[in-house]
Amino acid sequence: MKSRTQRFPLLIVAAAAMTFSASAAWADIKVGFNVPLTGFAAGDGKSALDGAKLAVAQANAAGGVAGQKIELVVYDDQASPKEAVPSATKMVEKDQVVAAVSGSYSGSTRAAASIFQRAQVPYVVAYAIHPDITLAGDYMFRVSAMGEVQGRGGAKLVQNLGKKNVVLITLKNDFGQALAAGFKEAAPKLGINIINEYEYGMPDRQFGPLVSKVKSDNPEVIYASGYFFTAGPLVSQLRAAGITAPIIGQEGYDSEKFIEIAGDASEGTLITTSLDRDSSSPSTKAFLADYKKATGSGADMVAAASYTAASVVIEGLKKTGGKGGEALKNAIAAGTYDMPIGKLAFNDLHEVKKDVQVQVIKDKAFHRHSVISDPVLLAPPTKAK
Amino acid sequence: MLTLNLVAQGLIQGSIYALVALGLTLVYGLLRILHVAHAALFTLGGYVGVLVCNASGSLALGFLCAALVSGFGGVIMFRLAYQPLLKQPPYVALIASIGLFIASEEAFRIIFGPQGFSFTDPSLQQQIVIGGGLQFKLAELLVMLSTAVIIGILAWLQARTRVGIACQATVSDPQMAESFGISLRQVRDINFFVGSALAGFAGVWVALLNNLVEPTMGSVPSYKALAIIVLGGLGSVPGTLAAALLLGVIESFGTIYLGDFLDRNAIAFAFLIAVLMVRPQGLFARR
Numbered sequence: 001m002k003s004r005t006q007r008f009p010l011l012i013v014a015a016a017a018m019t020f021s022a023s024a025a026w027a028d029i030k031v032g033f034n035v036p037l038t039g040f041a042a043g044d045g046k047s048a049l050d051g052a053k054l055a056v057a058q059a060n061a062a063g064g065v066a067g068q069k070i071e072l073v074v075y076d077d078q079a080s081p082k083e084a085v086p087s088a089t090k091m092v093e094k095d096q097v098v099a100a101v102s103g104s105y106s107g108s109t110r111a112a113a114s115i116f117q118r119a120q121v122p123y124v125v126a127y128a129i130h131p132d133i134t135l136a137g138d139y140m141f142r143v144s145a146m147g148e149v150q151g152r153g154g155a156k157l158v159q160n161l162g163k164k165n166v167v168l169i170t171l172k173n174d175f176g177q178a179l180a181a182g183f184k185e186a187a188p189k190l191g192i193n194i195i196n197e198y199e200y201g202m203p204d205r206q207f208g209p210l211v212s213k214v215k216s217d218n219p220e221v222i223y224a225s226g227y228f229f230t231a232g233p234l235v236s237q238l239r240a241a242g243i244t245a246p247i248i249g250q251e252g253y254d255s256e257k258f259i260e261i262a263g264d265a266s267e268g269t270l271i272t273t274s275l276d277r278d279s280s281s282p283s284t285k286a287f288l289a290d291y292k293k294a295t296g297s298g299a300d301m302v303a304a305a306s307y308t309a310a311s312v313v314i315e316g317l318k319k320t321g322g323k324g325g326e327a328l329k330n331a332i333a334a335g336t337y338d339m340p341i342g343k344l345a346f347n348d349l350h351e352v353k354k355d356v357q358v359q360v361i362k363d364k365a366f367h368r369h370s371v372i373s374d375p376v377l378l379a380p381p382t383k384a385k
Numbered sequence: 386m387l388t389l390n391l392v393a394q395g396l397i398q399g400s401i402y403a404l405v406a407l408g409l410t411l412v413y414g415l416l417r418i419l420h421v422a423h424a425a426l427f428t429l430g431g432y433v434g435v436l437v438c439n440a441s442g443s444l445a446l447g448f449l450c451a452a453l454v455s456g457f458g459g460v461i462m463f464r465l466a467y468q469p470l471l472k473q474p475p476y477v478a479l480i481a482s483i484g485l486f487i488a489s490e491e492a493f494r495i496i497f498g499p500q501g502f503s504f505t506d507p508s509l510q511q512q513i514v515i516g517g518g519l520q521f522k523l524a525e526l527l528v529m530l531s532t533a534v535i536i537g538i539l540a541w542l543q544a545r546t547r548v549g550i551a552c553q554a555t556v557s558d559p560q561m562a563e564s565f566g567i568s569l570r571q572v573r574d575i576n577f578f579v580g581s582a583l584a585g586f587a588g589v590w591v592a593l594l595n596n597l598v599e600p601t602m603g604s605v606p607s608y609k610a611l612a613i614i615v616l617g618g619l620g621s622v623p624g625t626l627a628a629a630l631l632l633g634v635i636e637s638f639g640t641i642y643l644g645d646f647l648d649r650n651a652i653a654f655a656f657l658i659a660v661l662m663v664r665p666q667g668l669f670a671r672r
Binding site for chain 1: 386387390391393394395397398401491494498499500501503507510512514520521522525591594595596597599600601602604605636637638640641644645648649650
């Protein structure tokens with residue numbers, strides 16, 4: 001009994017402290033962040049969250065925005081539209097975020113887009129590449145090259161390699177199909193012959209039959225979309241079957257985990273992505289070093305793109321003094337940004353125009369292979385489309 | 386050559402299905418429970434195999450530990466989750482099983498992280514070329530071979546040993562078996578142990594073939610194995626084996642020739658529906 005009365009004042013102090021910290025948090029500028037932290041995409045989700053957190057931490061360490069701290073309000077969307085809708089609604093209604101960032105895949109980002117558009121909350125998308133996202137309205141922004149553009153970049157790479165006969169292995173989701181659409185659109189113009197296209201599903205890790213068929217097709221190049229957890233087994237199985245044709249992947253491969261899974265078979269794999277590890281740009285170098293220091297692992301495209309998307313929001317907030325809504329939308333749209341994934345500016349559809357980075361895996365690390373810059377071929381769509 | 390390759394790939398996949406589905410069919414035969422959480426033990430085996438092999442450098446030890454841990458995991462699962470529910474209608478156990486499976490996926494993610502693990506130095510990756518055009522990883526050939534051996538041993542145990550005969554007797558008439566002095570509890574434990582150990586064993590093979598274990602690796606086997614045991618005539622070991630291999634081969638051809646309009650994972654169920662329309666008792670049911 002005695003001990004209870006002794007603890008009682010402590011409780012009051014604790015309650016008071018909580019009230020104070022709560023009121024301090026109330027004044028923070030809230031930025032929403034939807035990201036897959038559970039489910040099949042949780043690996044990418046972790047990178048995305050680390051990237052975005054780094055951007056926020058750096059901004060807060062440098063004094064925040066208009067004297068206020070930025071708070072990242074994180075929701076796990078499991079990369080699923082049915083989770084993304086309630087989390088977007090909560091961000092808008094309950095948390096009243098001034099802006100939001102997508103660190104998630106196309107399916108969930110598309111679903112969240114219309115909610116943010118309706119609420120006039122600027123939504124900056126890191127690496128979801130489906131075209132419909134920016135079509136949701138003028139509050140949408142995307143910092144990565146959209147799927148079709150990257151697909152066209154892939155076709156251009158085939159031409160640059162001096163090859164002609166290609167087999168497409170397409171992941172059957174928004175990501176894979178957008179890439180394939182871009183590739184197929186550009187292929188005839190570049191004199192590329194698509195021998196066959198095969199599709200596979202997200203849960204597939206065993207590609208035996210598909211590999212046998214690709215082998216009998218005998219292509220000069222394989223253009224295969226996927227994420228590191230599907231592409232790792234796929235590339236390793238293609239090589240195990242004795243297929244030696246170059247394999248072109250995309251930003252979904254862009255993870256050290258891909259090299260770990262595919263092992264020796266990953267050597268020589270080419271990817272089109274937005275992060276150039278051998279870049280001489282100071283902002284890229286600084287990001288790579290800071291990320292390594294903060295997390296202990298090497299940055300991938302997902303981390304770099306999420307860092308970029310969060311930074312774009314923060315720069316916009318600095319211009320508006322922490323205000324959201326239309327002012328923030330206009331500020332973000334008008335800005336130019338020097339980011340780890342390159343120099344960015346938005347067009348009238350709020351897509352970025354940028355070069356496609358080609359990386360190659362050499363000695364178990366990503367290195368620069370080439371840069372594809374073709375302003376006509378790689379032009380993102382505009383409103384006029 | 387392509388046809389031969391597709392058959393071979395189908396048999397490789399079918400062997401893994403067989404290893405997973407056998408445990409499921411043993412459980413179903415004995416307790417009439419659709420044991421969805423069986424796939425969690427498959428994942429557990431994969432993780433244990435990779436972790437032990439990376440730590441010790443011995444793949445054999447990895448296999449052994451995976452089979453043991455999954456085996457005991459299965460017995461614990463039975464004792465804690467299913468045994469208290471045996472008097473309830475079968476769907477109660479099914480619901481518990483689905484819950485267990487979902488919880489286990491999340492547990493793997495929380496404990497081991499979302500990105501999964503790979504072998505630091507994967508073994509059995511040597512290329513084997515047969516007759517010019519057929520090329521395999523050594524692991525692919527060994528998975529077929531080891532499945533054949535294990536199932537052979539299992540069939541022998543079941544037909545020729547006291548424990549095996551006790552199991553069979555319990556399946557056909559539990560009350561009568563008990564009155565002959567067979568310990569039901571022991572038979573059930575053994576069944577769960579053997580079935581779960583097989584799943585763990587299969588988990589390590591899949592880890593080797595893909596060089597990846599991840600929290601969600603059990604999601605496809607969890608429901609596909611159910612389709613296989615239904616095809617095989619619920620509870621029949623040879624039927625399950627045949628159905629697993631057949632489904633592997635059908636999927637292999639289906640992926641290539643039906644892939645444009647039917648998902649690979651939908652093929653299993655399209656086939657299941659087609660079979661059930663003609664033979665409602667399953668392809669290989671004895672009764």
